[in-house]
Each structure stands twice: as C-alpha cells, then as structure tokens.
Amino acid sequence: MASSKKFQAPRGTRDFYPADMAVRRYIEGVWRTASINHGFDEVEGPTIEHIDLYTHKSGPGIVNELFQVYSGKDEQQIAAIRAGDDAPYALRPEFTPTLARMVVAKAAQLPKPIKWFAIPGHYRAERPQRGRLREFIQWNVDYVGGEDDPARADAEVIACAVGALEKFGLGPGDVKVHVFDRRIAESRAKASGVEGDRFLSLLWLIDNMGKLSDEQIRAEVEKHGITQKDVLSFQEHFRRAKALSASGQPMEQVGAEIGLSKELVANVAQVMNNLGGIGLGPWLTFDPDIVRGLAYYTGTVFEIIAEGERAVAGGGRYDRLIESFGGPSMPACGFGMGDVVLGLLLHDKGLLPEEVYMQPLRPHVFVIAASDDTAAKLPAIVARLRKAGLHVRHSYRSTRNVGKLLGEAGKAFARTAIILGEELAAGRVALKDLDGGEQREVALDELETVLRQLLDAQERAGV
Amino acid sequence: MASSKKFQAPRGTRDFYPADMAVRRYIEGVWRTASINHGFDEVEGPTIEHIDLYTHKSGPGIVNELFQVYSGKDEQQIAAIRAGDDAPYALRPEFTPTLARMVVAKAAQLPKPIKWFAIPGHYRAERPQRGRLREFIQWNVDYVGGEDDPARADAEVIACAVGALEKFGLGPGDVKVHVFDRRIAESRAKASGVEGDRFLSLLWLIDNMGKLSDEQIRAEVEKHGITQKDVLSFQEHFRRAKALSASGQPMEQVGAEIGLSKELVANVAQVMNNLGGIGLGPWLTFDPDIVRGLAYYTGTVFEIIAEGERAVAGGGRYDRLIESFGGPSMPACGFGMGDVVLGLLLHDKGLLPEEVYMQPLRPHVFVIAASDDTAAKLPAIVARLRKAGLHVRHSYRSTRNVGKLLGEAGKAFARTAIILGEELAAGRVALKDLDGGEQREVALDELETVLRQLLDAQERAGV
Numbered sequence: 001m002a003s004s005k006k007f008q009a010p011r012g013t014r015d016f017y018p019a020d021m022a023v024r025r026y027i028e029g030v031w032r033t034a035s036i037n038h039g040f041d042e043v044e045g046p047t048i049e050h051i052d053l054y055t056h057k058s059g060p061g062i063v064n065e066l067f068q069v070y071s072g073k074d075e076q077q078i079a080a081i082r083a084g085d086d087a088p089y090a091l092r093p094e095f096t097p098t099l100a101r102m103v104v105a106k107a108a109q110l111p112k113p114i115k116w117f118a119i120p121g122h123y124r125a126e127r128p129q130r131g132r133l134r135e136f137i138q139w140n141v142d143y144v145g146g147e148d149d150p151a152r153a154d155a156e157v158i159a160c161a162v163g164a165l166e167k168f169g170l171g172p173g174d175v176k177v178h179v180f181d182r183r184i185a186e187s188r189a190k191a192s193g194v195e196g197d198r199f200l201s202l203l204w205l206i207d208n209m210g211k212l213s214d215e216q217i218r219a220e221v222e223k224h225g226i227t228q229k230d231v232l233s234f235q236e237h238f239r240r241a242k243a244l245s246a247s248g249q250p251m252e253q254v255g256a257e258i259g260l261s262k263e264l265v266a267n268v269a270q271v272m273n274n275l276g277g278i279g280l281g282p283w284l285t286f287d288p289d290i291v292r293g294l295a296y297y298t299g300t301v302f303e304i305i306a307e308g309e310r311a312v313a314g315g316g317r318y319d320r321l322i323e324s325f326g327g328p329s330m331p332a333c334g335f336g337m338g339d340v341v342l343g344l345l346l347h348d349k350g351l352l353p354e355e356v357y358m359q360p361l362r363p364h365v366f367v368i369a370a371s372d373d374t375a376a377k378l379p380a381i382v383a384r385l386r387k388a389g390l391h392v393r394h395s396y397r398s399t400r401n402v403g404k405l406l407g408e409a410g411k412a413f414a415r416t417a418i419i420l421g422e423e424l425a426a427g428r429v430a431l432k433d434l435d436g437g438e439q440r441e442v443a444l445d446e447l448e449t450v451l452r453q454l455l456d457a458q459e460r461a462g463v
Numbered sequence: 464m465a466s467s468k469k470f471q472a473p474r475g476t477r478d479f480y481p482a483d484m485a486v487r488r489y490i491e492g493v494w495r496t497a498s499i500n501h502g503f504d505e506v507e508g509p510t511i512e513h514i515d516l517y518t519h520k521s522g523p524g525i526v527n528e529l530f531q532v533y534s535g536k537d538e539q540q541i542a543a544i545r546a547g548d549d550a551p552y553a554l555r556p557e558f559t560p561t562l563a564r565m566v567v568a569k570a571a572q573l574p575k576p577i578k579w580f581a582i583p584g585h586y587r588a589e590r591p592q593r594g595r596l597r598e599f600i601q602w603n604v605d606y607v608g609g610e611d612d613p614a615r616a617d618a619e620v621i622a623c624a625v626g627a628l629e630k631f632g633l634g635p636g637d638v639k640v641h642v643f644d645r646r647i648a649e650s651r652a653k654a655s656g657v658e659g660d661r662f663l664s665l666l667w668l669i670d671n672m673g674k675l676s677d678e679q680i681r682a683e684v685e686k687h688g689i690t691q692k693d694v695l696s697f698q699e700h701f702r703r704a705k706a707l708s709a710s711g712q713p714m715e716q717v718g719a720e721i722g723l724s725k726e727l728v729a730n731v732a733q734v735m736n737n738l739g740g741i742g743l744g745p746w747l748t749f750d751p752d753i754v755r756g757l758a759y760y761t762g763t764v765f766e767i768i769a770e771g772e773r774a775v776a777g778g779g780r781y782d783r784l785i786e787s788f789g790g791p792s793m794p795a796c797g798f799g800m801g802d803v804v805l806g807l808l809l810h811d812k813g814l815l816p817e818e819v820y821m822q823p824l825r826p827h828v829f830v831i832a833a834s835d836d837t838a839a840k841l842p843a844i845v846a847r848l849r850k851a852g853l854h855v856r857h858s859y860r861s862t863r864n865v866g867k868l869l870g871e872a873g874k875a876f877a878r879t880a881i882i883l884g885e886e887l888a889a890g891r892v893a894l895k896d897l898d899g900g901e902q903r904e905v906a907l908d909e910l911e912t913v914l915r916q917l918l919d920a921q922e923r924a925g926v
C-alpha cells in the first residue's frame with residue numbers, strides 16, 4: 001500500500017473541514033428551524049433512484065445530465081451498459097420525483113395537507129462554475145393536497161423561505177421574491193399565436209436567455225420556430241407591469257393597467273396580498289421575466305433573487321405532477337434553495353462571521369492541567385463533566401504557563417475554563433468565565449452546579 | 464406524462480417518512496452531541512470519490528462491492544466503461560479513505576490531535592438482509608496524530624461511543640465493548656507458524672466464520688492454506704482468557720494466566736484501565752474472537768456487540784494508513800457505528816418510544832380558529848408567533864367543535880394551544896397548557912410574553 005500518490009476529491013465536489021462544516025450545519029440549521037416553525041415535517045429518500053423516475057418526469061434528454069450508477073457486483077447490469085444501455089440508477093439531481101413517488105405510495109393514508117421539507121444532497125453532471133457545483137445541498141419545501149385555497153398554500157411556502165432568509169440576516173433590500181403566474185404567461189403567448197410545445201420552448205428560452213450560447217439558442221429556435229423576437233415581444237408586453245409593481249403598486253391595479261382580466265390576475269394578487277397581510281409585502285415584486293423553464297409548473301411561479309447573482313431559490317405550483325406519477329389528483333407547490341448560491345451571497349454580505357456559525361459549537365468548558373500531578377486527574381474530571389452532558393475540551397499538554405493554555409481555550413471559543421492547579425489537592429479548582437473574565441475557586445463536588453449557574457447566566461445575557 | 468406506473472425506491476434503500484426521519488434525526492442528534500461533547504469536530508466529504516481511492520486501500524477486489532458512478536454527459540467515460548473499464552467514480556462504501564485523503568491534503572496545517580467525526584451516507588452493492596442495507600448512515604469518529612500515548616486516544620474514542628450508547632438508554636447489560644489487540648493475534652499466529660498473507664487470511668476467516676457459506680470458506684482455504692482447524696486452535700488458545708476477562712479479572716492477570724508477555728498485554732490493559740478510571744469498566748471485555756478482518760489495523764481492535772446481533776460498532780488503531788495515502792507517518796484510531804443494527808437494537812429494547820424521538824419536534828403552539836370570523840385573523844397571529852421564533856402549527860379548518868381541534872393539537876404533541884374565539888374581538892385569546900391542562904385568557908399584546916413564561920416553566924419541569 002505504500003505510495004506517495006496524492007488523491008483528490010472529484011471535480012465539483014467539496015471537502016468540508018471543520019470550519020466549512022460548521023457553516024454548512026449553520027445554514028442547514030436555519031433552514032430546518034424555519035421549516036419546523038412553519039409546520040413542515042422532515043423527510044428523506046434514497047440518494048440513488050431508478051433512472052426512469054427522472055426520465056418519466058423530464059424526458060429521455062435528462063440522462064445526459066445525470067450521474068449514472070450501477071452495481072459493480074451485478075453482471076447483468078454491467079452487460080447491459082456495455083451493450084449501450086443507460087445505467088439502472090442515477091444520483092438524484094432534484095428531490096421532487098422522490099417526493100412524488102413517496103406521496104403516491106401512501107397518498108390515501110397521509111394526513112392532509114402534506115407539508116414536507118428535506119435537505120438532501122443533489123448531483124448534476126455539468127461543468128462546475130460560480131454558484132454551480134456537481135454535488136450540492138438543497139432545501140426542498142413542499143405543500144401537497146388538502147388545500148381549497150391554493151394562494152394560501154403558495155403564500156405559506158414563500159413565507160417559510162422568507163422566514164429563513166430573515167434569520168440569515170437578509171432583508172428585502174438584499175433579495176426580492178419575484179412572482180409570476182404561468183397562466184398569465186400562457187394567455188399572453190396564446191394571444192401571439194404561441195401554444196403547446198412552442199409555448200414551453202418560449203418559456204425555456206426566456207428562462208435561459210442569459211445562460212445559453214448563441215449556438216444553443218439557434219438549435220432551440222430551429223426546433224420549435226420560436227425566435228429571439230418572440231422572447232423580446234413577450235418581455236416588452238410586461239415591461240410596464242414589472243416597473244409598476246417594483247414601484248409598489250398593488251397587483252390588482254398593475255393588472256388593470258396592462259389589460260389583464262381580473263380572473264387572470266386574481267391568483268397572483270391573492271398570493272401577494274396574503275404575504276402583505278403578514279408583513280412580507282416589501283419582499284415581493286411581480287416579475288414576468290420569471291417563468292421557470294420546467295414543464296410541470298401550472299400556476300404561481302417564483303424566484304428569490306439577489307442583484308447580480310443566480311437565483312437563490314425557485315419554485316411554484318405543480319398541480320398535475322402527483323397524478324402523472326400514478327397518484328390521485330392533488331394540488332401542490334414548493335421550492336428549492338441550494339446551499340451554493342446562498343453561501344456566496346451570505347459571504348458577500350458579511351453575514352457569515354465566525355461568531356455566528358461557531359455559536360452552537362462553543363465548548364461549555366475547557367479543562368487545563370497546570371502541572372503533571374494534576375494532569376493525571378484531568379481525564380476523570382473531563383469524563384465526569386461530559387457525562388453531565390457538557391461539551392468539554394481540554395489541553396493535551398500540562399504546563400505552568402496557564403496563560404498559553406487559556407489562549408488555546410479562547411481559540412476554541414470556550415465559554416469557561418477550569419484550571420487544575422495546586423488547590424486540587426484540597427479538592428478545589430479555579431473556574432474562569434471566559435466571556436465575563438471573572439475567576440473564582442470552586443469545590444470539586446459543587447463543580448457541576450456552579451458551572452450550570454454560570455452557563456445559564458451567560459445564556460440569559462445572550463452570549 | 465400521464466401514466467399509472469408505480470415507482471419504487473431501489474432495493475436496499477429507504478424512504479424516510481416524517482416519523483422515520485424523526486427517529487433518524489434523534490439517532491444522529493445523540494451521535495453528534497456525544498461527538499461534540501467529547502471534543503470531536505464534524506467533517507464531511509463527497510458522496511462519490513475516484514474509484515482508485517478505494518482500490519488503493521482495499522485492493523482491486525473491492526470494485527465488485529461498490530456502486531460505480533459515471534457522468535452521463537462524458538462520452539469518454541461512457542466509451543471506457545463500454546470497452547470494459549470500471550467506472551471512474553464510486554459511491555463511498557466507508558468514510559476512512561476520504562478521511563485519510565483530507566488529512567493528507569492538509570497534514571501540516573491541521574492542529575493536532577485531529578479529532579473528527581462524520582455522519583455520512585454509505586453505499587454497498589451487496590444483497591440486503593437483516594441489519595444490512597445498500598444505503599445506510601454511519602457515524603465515524605477518528606483521532607489522528609498528536610498523541611504519544613495511543614492507549615489514551617483509543618480510550619477516548621471508545622468513551623465517545625459509550626457516551627452515545629448511554630444517552631440512548633443502553634447499559635453494559637445490553638451491549639459490551641469487546642477489545643483485543645492485533646499484535647497479540649499476530650504473536651499467537653506466528654507461534655503457530657502463520658505469518659504475512661496467511662495471517663491476514665486467518666483474521667479474515669475468524670472475522671467472517673459465522674457469515675460465510677461453506678463454498679466461500681473452501682475458496683479462501685485453498686488460496687492461503689489456512690484451515691478451519693487453524694481458526695479453532697487460535698480461538699481455543701484464548702478461550703480461558705476470554706472467560707477470565709468476562710468474569711471481571713483485570714487484564715494484567717488475564718494476560719499472565721495465559722502466558723502473554725507483559726509487553727504484549729500492556730496496551731490493551733492500559734486502554735481498559737483508562738476506561739475503568741472514568742467508570743466504564745463494566746462495559747468492557749477482552750475478546751480474542753474480535754480480530755476485525757481489514758488489513759489496516761495495527762493495534763487495539765474492538766467491536767460493540769449486543770447478544771445475538773451483528774456488531775453495533777467496530778474500530779481500532781490504524782497507524783500506517785495516513786502514510787499509505789501519501790501523508791506523513793501519523794498514529795490514528797477510530798470507529799464506525801451504522802444506523803441499521805443500532806436502530807434494530809434500540810427498537811427491540813423498547814428504547815425508541817414516540818415521546819423520545821418526537822420530543823425535539825414538539826410544536827410550541829397550536830393555533831385554533833373557533834369560528835370563520837376568527838379564522839380570517841389566524842394567519843397574521845400564526846405569522847407573528849413564527850417571527851418570534853416559535854414552532855407554530857394551526858388548524859386548517861375552523862369549527863365550533865374546539866374539542867376536536869384540541870385533539871388535533873394533542874396528536875401533533877403541541878405544548879400549548881391558542882384558541883381564537885369570541886374574545887378575539889376584545890383583543891383577547893384563550894391559552895391552554897396542553898401538558899398541565901390549565902387554560903387562561905390572555906391579551907393579544909401580551910401573548911408572546913405569557914407564552915414564553917409558560918414554555919420556560921414547562922422546560923424547567925422537564926416536559
């Protein structure tokens with residue numbers, strides 16, 4: 001096995017060293033708390049799924065964007081791939097097909113509404129670039145069934161997303177929720193004679209315009225006959241509405257001013273009013289440039305966008321998807337928020353200082369041995385405090401230079417330090433409050449009690 | 464897309480519905496807290512690695528046990544596989560190679576000792592059976608470098624494992640830590656003329672005896688000439704030592720009674736004494752049947768075993784692995800504990816009641832609208848409480864049958880209920896303590912304050 005060969009992580013994946021992992025857990029923690037506070041239950045599915053789960057939803061073209069998976073033990077699978085087949089499994093590129101499969105399997109028994117969130121890893125076989133990796137974490141929030149009032153459900157998932165963004169310290173000056181409705185897009189396209197597959201092609205072009213090469217655009221244009229002019233004319237039609245909404249006009253008026261029927265504007269207006277009613281008005285803007293490329297959206301669509309970045313999150317209503325996977329007809333809406341763009345944004349806004357993401361990882365105690373004699377007694381004291389449920393770190397060397405070891409304790413963000421000095425022979429130790437600075441002597445049998453009081457006091461003081 | 468085709472999860476993988484996920488998060492939470500309290504930092508790596516990371520550690524035979532992965536976009540990768548090559552990536556079957564790679568990449572900068580834990584998904588292309596799935600979660604705890612006293616590091620990782628088991632409610636009557644030392648095995652084998660590859664073959668046979676078919680054993684025997692008689696003679700040699708340790712004799716004496724030199728027994732005795740010194744003696748037993756099949760162990764080896772089940776955890780010292788991955792020479796030890804066997808054990812022992820795993824998911828408040836009038840005001844009150852950081856659920860229908868809705872609140876394990884009744888017109892609501900049963904009227908502007916007091920009182924009462 002001897003070798004000096006250096007191994008590396010696959011391109012587009014990440015190694016999470018302790019500080020990276022602390023950031024990741026902080027982000028996941030904010031997502032999880034927002035989800036739970038908003039009444040969503042956590043679920044998870046397999047990391048690999050049968051590949052036809054994805055082709056069923058997205059068509060055969062998707063296999064080129066997937067990491068394909070097969071069992072190295074299965075001769076039949078290997079033979080089929082060598083003969084030209086796709087692999088039987090794929091690493092999940094998104095959670096929605098798994099969610100649909102899970103809902104369909106227990107559609108009758110599950111209490112409605114089904115409010116689920118998940119924070120799984122996702123995998124895409126594409127070229128890594130800023131904001132886009134091959135393996136990333138994505139927060140998925142979905143609201144399925146049990147709702148006669150879709151605008152209320154749409155508002156609830158958006159409120160959950162905004163709840164998390166607020167916790168991160170972002171405000172409506174940093175990101176906006178851009179809202180549109182697929183049915184308004186459809187109606188406008190129809191009026192210009194664009195329907196069916198050509199409509200989907202138009203949406204796809206609008207959604208991808210900035211991201212595509214000229215050649216890709218030409219290829220799409222040739223396939224469905226949609227031209228750049230169609231895209232521009234669609235966007236031009238809504239330019240004034242977009243500006244009016246951005247300047248704060250209520251949606252009903254915006255709709256009236258560009259000649260949208262009351263019926264057509266009712267849903268998006270209601271979603272925005274519901275959110276306005278709970279104080280989230282300043283986060284919202286009506287934005288017909290946000291159409292979402294995927295075929296399965298049926299109503300409200302939205303993206304959460306920070307100036308100059310890829311979307312932080314995107315989602316919408318997909319009322320026919322559960323049925324298409326063999327389930328009953330069930331209304332549904334949801335969104336996904338990845339960790340990569342969000343992480344870049346939080347970093348750029350200075351919202352990821354060490355104090356924030358290290359807060360939940362602060363040791364309660366750092367135990368220091370000030371001599372070789374007391375070092376022998378350190379393990380038992382450390383074990384006792386850990387047994388009491390405390391996060392305990394300790395020095396690995398003993399030295400009379402206590403100041404140096406207190407420096408180590410500080411670098412570990414410890415809340416308190418216990419110094420085992422000469423007083424230990426008399427059953428006493430020094431306890432130092434590393435936030436307040438005070439130091440006192442404590443009898444060993446009272447250590448847990450005094451420590452708890454000190455930690456409680458720190459917590460009440462909000463440190 | 465219309466279809467009534469039913470999709471299923473790949474065999475040997477799991478769908479985690481909310482209750483399953485609550486159990487998983489509870490288990491992960493206990494693992495994480497034990498790790499952090501014992502001073503380990505969390506890390507993570509990619510789900511896929513270059514396949515040669517695994518063949519480097521375990522030899523070319525490993526590829527048959529791996530889920531192999533390739534990019535569906537990469538023509539070269541596809542062509543190579545069709546031509547007979549293995550895929551370029553694999554789903555990780557274990558975390559140690561990733562850990563070794565990460566340590567090697569930053570060996571000079573990382574503060575020592577490197578104490579890391581991880582709770583990643585793992586994947587094995589084998590036939591699913593009781594206690595063994597193709598996708599499972601495994602807690603990995605490793606202690607690398609910075610330690611002149613390996614027995615102290617070995618004891619520290621074992622103490623961390625036992626700390627978690629205690630939190631789950633398990634005791635030394637349920638599971639035992641079976642400890643052995645590779646060097647004792649090596650010395651005994653050498654005395655019987657078994658060395659080198661034949662020694663590894665012997666270990667592998669001891670480790671797998673109960674699990675292998677006659678045919679597999681015959682194949683191994685033919686390869687290295689180790690027979691069942693060699694295995695039995697090895698085990699027979701230590702039978703008395705095993706019994707003496709099980710009856711509570713100190714390791715030094717056990718060693719003396721079966722003629723082991725003081726030097727040979729010193730390490731395992733020291734590990735056991737270190738653990739005994741922090742009160743974990745009753746968990747330990749010296750067990751020469753525990754050899755661990757893998758080639759890379761160099762000293763202490765251990766498994767945590769419950770009667771009649773596969774091992775809950777296993778690990779040991781691997782002092783040459785970091786070097787073999789191209790890093791400096793660094794001592795190391797660690798263990799892995801999977802979620803599948805542990806979950807079965809906790810379930811069988813009655814240690815997974817709903818109250819336990821639902822505890823962290825209990826809603827702070829369940830808001831009930833007792834009439835259509837008050838239902839209109841529900842969203843704003845719910846949003847206000849969520850903004851205050853509370854976990855809030857609510858009824859989705861309004862009804863005068865408040866008892867039925869309180870039943871819903873109880874089923875959701877809510878701590879309190881707020882009932883929006885006629886008093887709402889006067890700015891007041893009913894607040895019910897669902898643990899204590901008391902109900903009182905509260906002014907809306909004081910709601911957060913009174914609620915916080917009630918929740919604090921519940922927490923102090925330990926509910």
